[in-house]
Amino acid sequence: MTHSAGFRGVSTRSFVRASAVLALAGSLGIASAPAFAETAPLNAPTQLKSELSSLPSFADLVEKVSPAVVSIRVVEEETVSAQGPTDLPFPPGSPFEKFFKQLQPKGEDGKPLTRKAMAQGSGFFITADGYAVTNNHVVQGGKEITVVQNDGTEMKATLVGRDPKTDLALIKVKADKPMPYVAFGDSDKLRVGDWVLAVGNPFGLGGTVTSGIVSARGREIGAGPYDDFLQIDASINRGNSGGPTFDIHGNVVGVNTAIYSPTGGSVGIGFAIPANIADKVIKQLRKDGKVTRGWLGVAIQPVDADMAASLSLDKPKGALVAEVTNGSPAEKYGIQAGDVIVKINSEDMEDVRAVSRTVADLKPGTTINVGVWRSGKAKDLKVSIEAFPDAIDPAADKNDSPVAKGTTESLGLSLSAAADGVTVQAVNPSSEAAEKGIRPGDIVLKISGRDVKKPADVVEGVSAAKKAEKSSVLLLLRSQDQQRFVALSIKKD
Numbered sequence: 001m002t003h004s005a006g007f008r009g010v011s012t013r014s015f016v017r018a019s020a021v022l023a024l025a026g027s028l029g030i031a032s033a034p035a036f037a038e039t040a041p042l043n044a045p046t047q048l049k050s051e052l053s054s055l056p057s058f059a060d061l062v063e064k065v066s067p068a069v070v071s072i073r074v075v076e077e078e079t080v081s082a083q084g085p086t087d088l089p090f091p092p093g094s095p096f097e098k099f100f101k102q103l104q105p106k107g108e109d110g111k112p113l114t115r116k117a118m119a120q121g122s123g124f125f126i127t128a129d130g131y132a133v134t135n136n137h138v139v140q141g142g143k144e145i146t147v148v149q150n151d152g153t154e155m156k157a158t159l160v161g162r163d164p165k166t167d168l169a170l171i172k173v174k175a176d177k178p179m180p181y182v183a184f185g186d187s188d189k190l191r192v193g194d195w196v197l198a199v200g201n202p203f204g205l206g207g208t209v210t211s212g213i214v215s216a217r218g219r220e221i222g223a224g225p226y227d228d229f230l231q232i233d234a235s236i237n238r239g240n241s242g243g244p245t246f247d248i249h250g251n252v253v254g255v256n257t258a259i260y261s262p263t264g265g266s267v268g269i270g271f272a273i274p275a276n277i278a279d280k281v282i283k284q285l286r287k288d289g290k291v292t293r294g295w296l297g298v299a300i301q302p303v304d305a306d307m308a309a310s311l312s313l314d315k316p317k318g319a320l321v322a323e324v325t326n327g328s329p330a331e332k333y334g335i336q337a338g339d340v341i342v343k344i345n346s347e348d349m350e351d352v353r354a355v356s357r358t359v360a361d362l363k364p365g366t367t368i369n370v371g372v373w374r375s376g377k378a379k380d381l382k383v384s385i386e387a388f389p390d391a392i393d394p395a396a397d398k399n400d401s402p403v404a405k406g407t408t409e410s411l412g413l414s415l416s417a418a419a420d421g422v423t424v425q426a427v428n429p430s431s432e433a434a435e436k437g438i439r440p441g442d443i444v445l446k447i448s449g450r451d452v453k454k455p456a457d458v459v460e461g462v463s464a465a466k467k468a469e470k471s472s473v474l475l476l477l478r479s480q481d482q483q484r485f486v487a488l489s490i491k492k493d
Contacts, residue, residue: 056248058197062209065250067180069243070149071201072134072157072171074119074142116143122200122243123147123171124182124252126282130155130175133282134242135257136162139169147173150207161285165293166226167257168278169242170285182244185251187274190214190230198234198256198270200243210235212268218353221258221271226357229271230254236270245272254278280361294362295388296335296370297328299416300352301423301441303340306478311340312376318342319355321372322418333383335372337417342378343371359385411462411473411488413438415455421445421478422452436486438477446476462490 121138125131132147139145145157155173162169173179190196191214198210212234220227232245236259245254254272284291300319308316318340324330335341341355342348345368349355362368364387372379412431415422422444427434444452447461448470465473472487 056195058209058211058248061197061246061248061250062199065182065244065246066150066199066207066209068125068182069199069207070123070125070132070147071204071206071239072121072123072138072242073146073148074121074139075144075146076117076119076141077143120201120204120239121241122239122256124199124244125179126181126183126252128175128178128181130173130179131160131286132157132171132173133244133255133278134169134171135255136164136167136169138242139171140164145171147171148206161289161291163281163285163291165291166273166277166281168255168273168281168285170282182246182250182252184275184279185247185249185253187230187253187276190217190247190253190274192216195248196232196234196253197246197248198232198236198240198243198272199246200236200240200256202235202237202239204239208240215269219271220353221260226277226360227353228274228277228357229257230274232270232272233268234270235266235268237266240270251275292364293360293388294364294366294385295329296359296383296385297325297330298335298341299323299325299423300341300355301418302352311373313340313373317351318349318373319352322423323416329383329386333370334381335370335383336374339372339374339379341370342373343369345369346371360388410491411458413458415444415458417454418443422455422458432488433486436488438475438486439479441479443478444475445478446474448473465490 119138119142121134123132123134123138126133139159139162142159145159147155147157149155155175157171157173160170160172194214196212196214198212200208202208212232214230215233216231219229219231221229230245230253232254234245236256240256241258243256244252245256247253253275255275255278256270256272258271259266260269260271281291299322301322303311303313303316303318303320305316307320308314321330321335321337321339321341324335324337344355344358347358349358362385364385366385368383368385370381370383372381412428412433413424414426416425417423424438424440424442424444426440427438444458446452447458448465450457450461450464452458452461461473470490472489475486475488477484477486
């Protein structure tokens with residue numbers, strides 16, 4: 001039987017009874033209100049409500065783990081800058097810069113005046129006796145550290161240790177009672193699409209929870225040599241730094257550390273240090289106050305398709321040794337610039353990141369087998385790993401003088417020797433080179449038609465251009481899988 005839309009869901013019997021009532025009222029000349037089947041309020045239990053109830057609620061989980069998450073306030077000292085025109089950016093060494101530096105406020109001792117500034121972040125307790133994890137950049141340079149629990153309790157904290165390379169730090173409060181704490185989980189079990197929660201102190205609001213999923217794994221964001229971030233779309237904002245990322249079981253699977261945003265607010269791209277990395281670092285900080293890493297002593301770069309073809313490799317893999325550090329294990333045991341590290345202890349090294357992480361995880365004194373690809377052949381070398389030094393004396397080119405360094409910097413570039421040219425190590429962000437898209441990792445192959453094998457060749461190219469009264473030099477660069485020319489202006493002496 002087909003019902004009209006106005007009577008959908010009304011039984012046949014109800015339809016007949018309603019028609020009879022209407023007919024009787026009409027025969028008596030009585031105007032009556034139309035009769036409708038009885039309806040239910042919109043928020044009454046329905047099939048839809050039953051389906052919605054099957055969606056996850058994180059309320060119990062949040063209630064359980066939130067007491068372990070804290071806000072962190074850090075008092076820092078910053079130099080008082082002169083006001084007004086002195087805030088304008090002038091070229092280093094320019095007369096304007098020197099003039100305005102004279103206006104810098106100074107104390108009676110002649111030193112620049114300083115003032116206290118407040119920084120905020122997040123953290124979380126990992127032990128009942130008051131050890132808490134946060135980011136290095138939250139507490140770095142802090143004079144006073146205060147931990148604030150979600151019930152408003154404030155406690156002074158001391159810095160136990162920090163690791164700038166992974167942006168992790170460990171602090172401790174003097175607890176007079178057991179602190180609520182959480183534990184690290186296994187971040188390797190996370191899959192893209194898994195639910196995660198971020199808890200922290202965004203914009204100083206405190207006690208804020210956001211949810212999302214794991215968007216990607218193994219992200220490199222240029223933060224350091226050990227980049228291996230979880231990308232999540234749970235909202236992370238300023239002040240979330242150092243807070244935990246939880247899985248749906250309440251395990252800490254990451255430490256929130258950075259966001260990608262053109263505005264400073266969340267756009268759904270946040271990054272967390274995986275728990276399996278954080279756990280190793282924090283254990284060392286708790287034991288020694290610092291992190292000791294294995295050191296091979298090489299500057300390495302990716303192998304692209306062109307390089308692989310020129311080196312007779314079957315595919316792009318491993319890490320190309322661009323430079324060997326003086327006195328390093330690599331130099332002592334025969335690793336050379338131009339070698340490609342393809343194996344460590346029989347484990348295939350797929351890329352630069354794999355080599356960096358594998359070596360860093362080795363204990364100093366460990367002897368390893370390094371498989372390199374040299375001159376079209378595989379070669380095995382025994383190398384004894386050393387501890388990463390506090391200061392490194394890089395391999396110095398005899399032809400590179402302090403004058404040479406200054407000349408390359410005049411182009412806005414910091415350079416070092418590489419296997420097939422010169423590698424750009426850093427680019428001055430305010431330079432013409434940066435404007436024209438030159439990036440760290442680019443390889444300089446030629447300058448004004450002359451082959452480049454070492455930084456001194458770039459210096460000579462600039463000098464030759466000046467003598468010829470040219471206003472610019474033409475660089476041939478290799479960037480990943482393409483080569484391109486870039487002209488850079490040169491300054492006259």
